[in-house]
Amino acid sequence: MSVKTVFLDCVRLKGKPVIQVGFVYDPEIIKKIKTVPGAVWRPGERKWLVPDSVGILQELQKLFSEYKIEITGRSHIKKSEDRREQQIALWLDQLRRYMRSKRYGENTIKTYTEGIKIFMRFLEGKIPAEVTLDDVIRFNNDYILERGLSQAFQNQVVNGLKLFLKIIDNKVLDISMIHRPRTEKRLPNVLSKEEIKQLLEAPRSLKHRAMLSLIYSCGLRRSELLNLKPADIDANRMLIIIRQAKGKKDRIVPLSAKILEMLRQYYKSFKPVQWLFEGQYAGTPYSERSLQKVLDQAVEKAGIDKPVTLHWLRHSYATHLLEAGTGLRHIQEILGHKSSRTTEIYTHVSTTGIQNIASPFDSL
Numbered sequence: 001m002s003v004k005t006v007f008l009d010c011v012r013l014k015g016k017p018v019i020q021v022g023f024v025y026d027p028e029i030i031k032k033i034k035t036v037p038g039a040v041w042r043p044g045e046r047k048w049l050v051p052d053s054v055g056i057l058q059e060l061q062k063l064f065s066e067y068k069i070e071i072t073g074r075s076h077i078k079k080s081e082d083r084r085e086q087q088i089a090l091w092l093d094q095l096r097r098y099m100r101s102k103r104y105g106e107n108t109i110k111t112y113t114e115g116i117k118i119f120m121r122f123l124e125g126k127i128p129a130e131v132t133l134d135d136v137i138r139f140n141n142d143y144i145l146e147r148g149l150s151q152a153f154q155n156q157v158v159n160g161l162k163l164f165l166k167i168i169d170n171k172v173l174d175i176s177m178i179h180r181p182r183t184e185k186r187l188p189n190v191l192s193k194e195e196i197k198q199l200l201e202a203p204r205s206l207k208h209r210a211m212l213s214l215i216y217s218c219g220l221r222r223s224e225l226l227n228l229k230p231a232d233i234d235a236n237r238m239l240i241i242i243r244q245a246k247g248k249k250d251r252i253v254p255l256s257a258k259i260l261e262m263l264r265q266y267y268k269s270f271k272p273v274q275w276l277f278e279g280q281y282a283g284t285p286y287s288e289r290s291l292q293k294v295l296d297q298a299v300e301k302a303g304i305d306k307p308v309t310l311h312w313l314r315h316s317y318a319t320h321l322l323e324a325g326t327g328l329r330h331i332q333e334i335l336g337h338k339s340s341r342t343t344e345i346y347t348h349v350s351t352t353g354i355q356n357i358a359s360p361f362d363s364l
Helices: 028-032 056-063 079-101 104-120 133-145 151-168 193-201 205-218 221-224 257-272 286-303 310-323 328-335 340-349
Strands: 005-015 014-023 041-044 047-051 066-071 240-244 249-254
Touching: 005 056, 014 041, 014 056, 028 240, 047 056, 079 104, 079 151, 104 133, 104 151, 133 151, 193 205, 193 286, 193 310, 205 221, 205 257, 205 310, 221 240, 221 286, 286 310, 310 328, 310 340, 328 340
Parallel strands: 005 066
Antiparallel strands: 005 014, 014 047, 041 047, 240 249
């Protein structure tokens, strides 16, 4: 099967530099281009347009790295802006080196550096030592809120910014004055046991059933599943060892007898070499994107009309444990929550007791 081509044309329209993105219709490419800030569909040209801004050409090449890319024309970015991009890269490298020396996780490093890159691009000519509280407020209003970005993203930028300005030794801004967004109180999304059963039985592949079943039966995060190795399954003690999970903590979770039997069948059939669940080639880990596709296909086949994510399985596991009488303290340990307050959220979605309350409407 031939690799599809994405065409990136650097042009000027009505005096403004833009990049025209052209391709043969593909839902996956459309899904990707929609994530680019400022991208708009132009029916007349039958192409997507993206503002030609600092670093955007490199970002597009990274976004479509799995496709063949053809670039025509030259980006209209000024040389001074190119130098700005190089300077930002040096600042980010300084932050990256510091975080690695402190043994931050690679995912956290990536999240912080991406947030700081966006922030410093927004400030255009300013250097980190000149950043003020007004700059942060302006970024929150004119970039985050203007684009409808999430509270979680804003919080991640705050975390990265506090660390970044501490390293750079900003003398203008009191870091403690950088405020976080007010906490949203949202309930976790939970599927019923019947829906979970339909979802887990939907995949035809034993490997796919085993992956989804293991996430639900042990309340695993996506990364925890993909980082498992065969040696982490302790069949004698009926436990799974989760190594260096969120917060760089090890923990153990109980292993279901039904899951153990399923894993034994899977192991005999697939014979993984290094990782419990491997990708197309032996010794390579299964990808996050492929795992998401497995879930999407299972949800569709099960006929569940909800925007289910992998984390819903973890939420459902915790809620079903609580409804079965498992104490919050044990659930906290199994899920690896640092604070009991995080675990207590499941008491608000558990149906235990609530379904037995009769509405006064019934007695009218």
